[in-house]
Amino acid sequence: MRLVAENAPEAAAADFTSRAADTNGSGTEPADVFLSGSLRHSPGPYFGAYGGRWMPESLIAALDELEETFEKAKQDPEFVAEIAELNRNYSGRPSLLTEAKRFSQHAGGARVFLKREDLNHTGSHKINNVLGQALLAKRMGKTRIIAETGAGQHGVASATAAAFLGLECVVYMGAEDCRRQALNVARMQLLGATVVPVTNGSQTLKDAINDALRDWVANVQTTHYLLGTAAGAHPFPAMVRFFHEVIGDEARSQILEQTGRLPDAVCACIGGGSNAIGIFHGFLDDPDVELFGFEAGGSGVETGHHAATITLGRPGVLHGARSYLMQDEDGQTVESHSISAGLDYPGVGPEHSYLHDIGRVTYEPITDSEAMDAFSVLCRTEGIIPAIESSHALAGAIKVGKRLAEEGDASEKIIIVNLSGRGDKDVQTAADWFGMLDENGQVRGTTLSTRRPKGFAPNGDEGEENA
Amino acid sequence: MSAMEQAAEGTVEGHASKSAAAIDRAKAEGRAALVGYLPAGFPSVQESIDAAIELAHNGADIIEIGIPYSDPVMDGSVIQAATTEALASGFRVASVFDVVKAVTDATDAAVLVMTYWNPVMRMGVDEFARRLARAGGAGLITPDLIPDEASEWFEASDRYGLDRVFLVAPSTTPERMAMTVDATRGFTYAVSLMGVTGARAAVDESAQRVVAGAREAGAERVCVGLGVSNAEHVREIAAYADGVIVGTAIVSALRDGGPAAVGRLAAALSGGLAREGHPA
Numbered sequence: 135m136r137l138v139a140e141n142a143p144e145a146a147a148a149d150f151t152s153r154a155a156d157t158n159g160s161g162t163e164p165a166d167v168f169l170s171g172s173l174r175h176s177p178g179p180y181f182g183a184y185g186g187r188w189m190p191e192s193l194i195a196a197l198d199e200l201e202e203t204f205e206k207a208k209q210d211p212e213f214v215a216e217i218a219e220l221n222r223n224y225s226g227r228p229s230l231l232t233e234a235k236r237f238s239q240h241a242g243g244a245r246v247f248l249k250r251e252d253l254n255h256t257g258s259h260k261i262n263n264v265l266g267q268a269l270l271a272k273r274m275g276k277t278r279i280i281a282e283t284g285a286g287q288h289g290v291a292s293a294t295a296a297a298f299l300g301l302e303c304v305v306y307m308g309a310e311d312c313r314r315q316a317l318n319v320a321r322m323q324l325l326g327a328t329v330v331p332v333t334n335g336s337q338t339l340k341d342a343i344n345d346a347l348r349d350w351v352a353n354v355q356t357t358h359y360l361l362g363t364a365a366g367a368h369p370f371p372a373m374v375r376f377f378h379e380v381i382g383d384e385a386r387s388q389i390l391e392q393t394g395r396l397p398d399a400v401c402a403c404i405g406g407g408s409n410a411i412g413i414f415h416g417f418l419d420d421p422d423v424e425l426f427g428f429e430a431g432g433s434g435v436e437t438g439h440h441a442a443t444i445t446l447g448r449p450g451v452l453h454g455a456r457s458y459l460m461q462d463e464d465g466q467t468v469e470s471h472s473i474s475a476g477l478d479y480p481g482v483g484p485e486h487s488y489l490h491d492i493g494r495v496t497y498e499p500i501t502d503s504e505a506m507d508a509f510s511v512l513c514r515t516e517g518i519i520p521a522i523e524s525s526h527a528l529a530g531a532i533k534v535g536k537r538l539a540e541e542g543d544a545s546e547k548i549i550i551v552n553l554s555g556r557g558d559k560d561v562q563t564a565a566d567w568f569g570m571l572d573e574n575g576q577v578r579g580t581t582l583s584t585r586r587p588k589g590f591a592p593n594g595d596e597g598e599e600n601a
Numbered sequence: 602m603s604a605m606e607q608a609a610e611g612t613v614e615g616h617a618s619k620s621a622a623a624i625d626r627a628k629a630e631g632r633a634a635l636v637g638y639l640p641a642g643f644p645s646v647q648e649s650i651d652a653a654i655e656l657a658h659n660g661a662d663i664i665e666i667g668i669p670y671s672d673p674v675m676d677g678s679v680i681q682a683a684t685t686e687a688l689a690s691g692f693r694v695a696s697v698f699d700v701v702k703a704v705t706d707a708t709d710a711a712v713l714v715m716t717y718w719n720p721v722m723r724m725g726v727d728e729f730a731r732r733l734a735r736a737g738g739a740g741l742i743t744p745d746l747i748p749d750e751a752s753e754w755f756e757a758s759d760r761y762g763l764d765r766v767f768l769v770a771p772s773t774t775p776e777r778m779a780m781t782v783d784a785t786r787g788f789t790y791a792v793s794l795m796g797v798t799g800a801r802a803a804v805d806e807s808a809q810r811v812v813a814g815a816r817e818a819g820a821e822r823v824c825v826g827l828g829v830s831n832a833e834h835v836r837e838i839a840a841y842a843d844g845v846i847v848g849t850a851i852v853s854a855l856r857d858g859g860p861a862a863v864g865r866l867a868a869a870l871s872g873g874l875a876r877e878g879h880p881a
Contacts, residue, residue: 186750188718190675192770192795194747194777334681340672347674352796354772450719451745452672464694465723467671 173418173494179368182491184484187367188451193347196354201369203274208376213269220265221380224298225255229381231388231550236515237528241535243544247397248518248553249385249413258521258555259381259409260291264360266377268295271358278302278357282346284311284339284405285476285523286318287555288362293327295360303327306346310337311475318559336469339405339479343453363406364483367454371483375411382416385550393548399424399534402552403526404497405441405477407486409554414495424496427486428530430472431499441470442499443482444490457484473502473563474522476555504529506567509557521555522563528553619711619739620764620787623662624822624843632874633839635660636824637867638715638848639855640667641700642692643683650703652855655864657708660871663844664704665742668697668716675717675744677799679849683856694720698736705737713766713787715742721754730757740764740787748784758786766790769815771807778818788822788844789815793829800849801828804837812842835873845874 179185187197207213221227230250238246251259264281271279279301283289289305296303305322309331312319322329335341343361350359364374389397400417402410404427417423432440440446443458450459452467460468460480470480489495505522508529512520520528531551538547557564565571572578627634637656641649653664669684669692676684701712714733721729721741733741740763746754748767758765764787769778772795782789791812794805808825815823825838826846838845847870854862 187747188745188750189747190745190770191747191768191777191781192675192772192792195772195774198774335671335685344672344674348677348797351675354795450722452719453674459719461719461723463723465670465720466688467719 173489174415176372176485178372181371181485181488183449184455184457184487185368185371186456186484187454188456189367189454190351192351193354193367196350197367197369199274200270200358200373203270204369204373204376207270207273216269217266217377221262225261225265226253227380228384228388229253231385231392233392234512234516237512238535240511240515241532241549242537242539244398244535244538244547244549245393245545246531246535247389247392247548247550248516249381249550251381251409251552251554252518252520252524252556256287256291256294257558258287258291259378259412259552260288260362260555261294262380262412263362263374263377263408264288264291264295267358267360267373268292268299268301271301271360272299274358276301276356276358278304278353279360280304280306280346280349280357281360281362282306282339282342283318283362284308284342284478285474285521285559286311286315286322287476287521287559289327289329290318290321290325292360292362293322293325296327297325304349305329306332306342306349308336308338308342309333311339311342314475314563315559338469339475340453340467340481347453362408363479364408364411364485365406365453365455365457365481371455371485374408375415375485378408378412379415381409381412381552382414385413385552386416389548389550395548396420396423397548397550398422398538399426399549400552401426401428401527401531401534401549403427403477403523403554404429404444404482404486405474405479405523406481407483409552411483411485413550413552414489418494425489425494426530426534427495427497428500428526429497430470430474430477430526431501431504432471432473434501435499439471440499441472441477441479443470443480444486444497445499447480447482449487452481455481455484457487458482458490473505473567474526476521476523477526498530500526500529506564508532509564510568518553519557519561520553521557522560524552524554525557527551617762618764618787620663620713620766621822623711624788624824627662627874628843631876633842633876634662634824634844635835635867635871635874636663636665636826636844636846637661637851638665638667638846639851639863640669640680640684640687641697642669642687642690643852643855644686645690646692646696646700648855648860650700652860652863653700653704654707655860656851656867657704657710659864659867660874661710661867663711663713663739664708665713665715665846665848666697666700666704668694668714668720670717670720673717675797677797677849679800679852679856680798683852694724695732698732698738701733701738702736711739712737713739713742713764715744718743718746726753727757727760730761730763734761734763738763740766742766742768742790744768748781751784755784768792769811771795771805771811773811773814775814775818778814782815782818782820785820788824789820790846791815791823791825791842793825793827796827798827798848800830800853804828804834808838809841832869832873835870839874839876
């Protein structure tokens with residue numbers, strides 16, 4: 135695959151930046167990667183025909199302020215050093231790159247390496263972005279952050295950053311997700327955040343974003359909206375990517391160090407797409423590295439119950455950006471479905487839409503059951519319980535590994551999987567999926583004679599069976 | 602119907618602006634214009650038509666017909682509940698043209714459509730504009746479309762002679778105010794406060810500042826909306842703006858008392874329109 139010119143990335147990136155700055159005024163001419171030579175560091179607001187600011191005028195001043203603060207901070211050695219210090223001494227970076235030798239046997243024999251974002255403080259990649267944005271909030275003099283959350287990972291990370299930096303924190307979470315992820319609700323509350331269950335619409339992530347935006351419009355003077363994914367209006371997609379670029383940068387140098395060469399493929403899961411854009415970014419200008427984004431295929435894309443936005447969506451605007459979108463003939467957003475709350479989003483970050491259109495990244499759906507199979511394989515072969523989100527990337531890696539094996543000696547092939555989060559939060563869902571629960575929702579085999587299950591009848595035969 | 606055929610009065614940039622004309626008629630009567638909002642399809646398409654006609658017959662100069670949308674980020678709970686109900690009862694976007702046509706045919710009011718942008722984009726901006734113009738619509742109010750992203754809409758609205766009502770807010774900078782006023786046709790929609798739609802006890806003091814800013818930027822007609830719910834609010838705003846926009850209070854009236862209640866509320870609200878020294 136030869137998509138980018140041979141220019142030195144740094145020089146090309148500078149050229150790209152100046153071109154993009156030129157087009158900001160008219161907002162019509164898409165940045166042209168074929169002329170600029172580099173796909174890295176795209177500044178927004180447009181990624182080809184995607185991105186932009188499809189937002190109420192009331193919020194434009196806040197977006198301008200954020201963009202200005204972010205652009206200045208990026209150039210400020212003090213800010214860059216502050217982020218690096220927090221990454222090292224608070225989040226625990228660099229995260230490991232672990233070779234998964236026993237898992238590899240299930241992936242056609244290709245060598246699989248896991249980028250261990252699950253080992254970060256708070257258990258996922260989300261901490262990279264929240265620390266960066268919370269510092270920007272302080273730079274803007276804001277005292278309050280608001281966030282949306284699906285699985286609760288971004289909410290927990292936001293609550294963590296708020297506690298750490300002394301900010302007030304309110305997290306909007308769909309009522310349905312609060313029920314699915316009750317443990318994370320408690321975690322956020324323990325960290326001092328207020329969790330607001332959202333009962334509008336489908337009661338999931340997109341509705342949580344809607345309510346967060348309504349809060350932001352009303353409180354924008356004191357409040358920063360700490361968006362958790364690389365979607366939304368400019369500057370969010372470019373800014374969230376910036377804070378996650380560390381994933382790809384580390385992975386690239388770690389794989390070179392451990393194997394002496396670049397990987398054949400990099401796999402990541404895609405909801406809004408923040409962990410994926412973070413790891414892809416490190417390899418965008420390496421044309422021989424194939425990049426794969428795995429969307430949530432739910433019960434199967436043919437069933438209509440899925441969250442495969444790029445696979446089956448079409449361009450539209452939602453939450454501030456033009457991007458692929460799951461929508462009906464009237465432009466109404468279609469509700470997404472996935473076993474993974476973190477991927478259960480009908481939109482996707484605009485940079486992914488662009489990378490799809492130019493063919494640099496391949497996007498494919500992974501069904502709930504493929505993801506859960508991969509979840510199980512990783513648990514049993516590597517002793518790592520992955521997040522169900524990340525299990526979509528693992529399932530994808532199994533497919534990619536088998537494909538690579540057909541091209542030649544599999545043991546010569548290298549795949550990096552972004553293991554974006556740990557699966558502690560998903561234990562209940564997994565136990566349910568694998569039939570580990572009895573009819574009372576208890577883990578089978580744990581209700582011994584001293585602990586009677588609900589409905590236990592001490593004198594009846596029925597009760598005896600459970601004992 | 603071509604733009605040329607529509608040209609009558611209130612011509613702006615070579616096109617007739619129906620909503621500008623409606624505001625100018627009110628001005629000639631020594632009062633501000635009343636702009637009333639109702640979502641199409643709530644509680645049914647027919648009742649939304651009946652309610653809009655009641656609204657116009659009882660003093661509204663401009664009717665805003667909202668398109669129910671799955672993700673209405675600028676709307677508070679009352680309008681959200683109404684539009685969610687309309688969608689749940691199977692509302693389809695194309696029905697908005699039937700509502701516009703029925704209200705335009707039955708009243709003298711200028712009829713604007715208020716819509717989030719994705720439904721327009723999905724139908725195709727040109728196709729949407731063509732059908733709206735054919736139904737007799739005055740133009741569009743676009744709460745999540747800023748002029749920066751509106752090049753397709755500029756083209757289509759020019760082609761079909763439609764008004765482009767953009768919003769300005771207390772947070773709008775003088776530079777953006779000038780740019781937005783310049784892009785606007787019909788009237789400038791001044792958002793009275795930083796927030797979403799919904800009835801409030803008092804009109805925010807920032808409203809007057811936004812109107813003054815818009816006028817300084819050259820706006821000929823400025824209407825104020827958000828949080829306006831009774832005749833007292835209307836009277837206060839009518840003293841300095843060209844029009845007063847009421848939404849949530851009208852939707853509540855429709856929900857609780859049907860089209861007749863909308864008519865009664867409109868009559869009460871229009872009592873506040875007269876400027877001092879001018880009988881309404």
